[in-house]
Amino acid sequence: MTSSNVTAATQFLEVGQQRYAYRRFGDGSAQPLLFLQHFTGTLDNWDPAVTDPLARGREVILFDNAGVGRSTGSVPTTIAGMAQHAFAFLEALKLTSCDVLGFSLGGMIAQQMALDRPTIFRRMVLVATAPRGGEDIMHLEKPTLQVPLSDPNLRGYAVLSKIFFAPTESSQNSADAFIKRLMQRTHDREPVSGPAVAQAQMAAFREWEAVTGQRFAALKTMRQPTLVVNGVHDEMIPVRNSYWLGENLASAVLLTYPDAGHGSLFQFHESFTRQTTEFLASKSAAAPY
């Protein structure tokens, strides 16, 4: 048994006509922890410095939503559609309840799932994400993002360094270390997401920005203890979206990191996994830990 995303075998689950790719590793008596991934991210985009410490004490389950990585099907164009695939996956695994770590796009899917089925998650960790009706969600056309995204000298992981990290020496050094960790996995790697994945997920972001009903009212109905995390320099989903989560979820602790952007969990992986471990270990009905 391996307990690292560097070496864990990719597994496949058939549900009707649909096949889901996932990895499941770690052990311990704590509730399993489902990881829901960011825009265009696959199983290979989960930093082992985040997954592996959390896999000591529980099983972690990394999941490719439909149309991503080696999961079949079309990428849904709404968060609600992605939530339905995650439900189907968990049902096929016979998991009726788990904890969740949703990063960026994944944090939106986690919120939708908690709304649709309040018993599905015991505790939630929402990183660098936004509530429905949030603002400035993944506008890749704005200059701060368009410049690195259109730079012909930046390709692949090098783009991630620019858009997931802050433009400081310390944050960029963390980016280099992050990318080295992602590259440690050499076999059984995922296909890189193409434009079709990006386009469908971008449509989902646009739909998620729409306010429906009283703004943020749905958050008050989500009673899961929640840990909200972000870097204060997040350009992809600015930190004020995390403030709204902290202020409006029924019971959320907010933790923000300095000198960090969208990928604060990777930059401060030691702190993040320590805080998350303590948060998940709490038996309280409230979020403070």
Next chain:
Amino acid sequence: MTSSNVTAATQFLEVGQQRYAYRRFGDGSAQPLLFLQHFTGTLDNWDPAVTDPLARGREVILFDNAGVGRSTGSVPTTIAGMAQHAFAFLEALKLTSCDVLGFSLGGMIAQQMALDRPTIFRRMVLVATAPRGGEDIMHLEKPTLQVPLSDPNLRGYAVLSKIFFAPTESSQNSADAFIKRLMQRTHDREPVSGPAVAQAQMAAFREWEAVTGQRFAALKTMRQPTLVVNGVHDEMIPVRNSYWLGENLASAVLLTYPDAGHGSLFQFHESFTRQTTEFLASKSAAAPY
């Protein structure tokens, strides 16, 4: 030796014509922790559920600024004036560096001290406070505060329950427990602050609201690792002031509590003292812990 604010003797230190009242208790090898108190608060307003756990591992030093409690002299009408008294007190104690926990008014004094003398604090914990140039700082005339403050049925500690805690059953229950803890101390108590203290401190808040130079620029020069804490329902110094601290201090982690107001550290004393203990134990030059 006692290690509780319920029983620690009040001590006095003479500095020229000035006498400072303080309490000092606890032990351990960690850096001493200076407590700087809120509007009109005395040594008796420090919750033993906050001071005592932190006194396991270090000395804690509770301090009455000039004109407060049994400290002599006039209450300064500026934060800078209060900072000067705190410096004089630490010098008389022969402490050239310590950690600081500044709550509300005390958090402003801590920031001023860090600006005036960058080596005075190793690490800072700033709770329910605001940067210079912050907004809506202690406007007791606004309806949400004026109603409880002018209610003839509320006196003394009962007012604190309303203005330090959120208007929910859970938060008000925490308020009751907080007040019981404050009342545990029966001997050697402090005089309650009168209108002269309130008036001078209020003048200091008004002066602190003024923007000087580029807004929040001074925060970027404070390089101490800092933990910023607040309740999301703080009516006295709204949480957006804490957001500005987290965004602009050179290296600050922000932690916000749900279902809590100005007194979130008292409401969630177990979490707060645990987080603070872990933060203070870090040897990193950056705030994440």
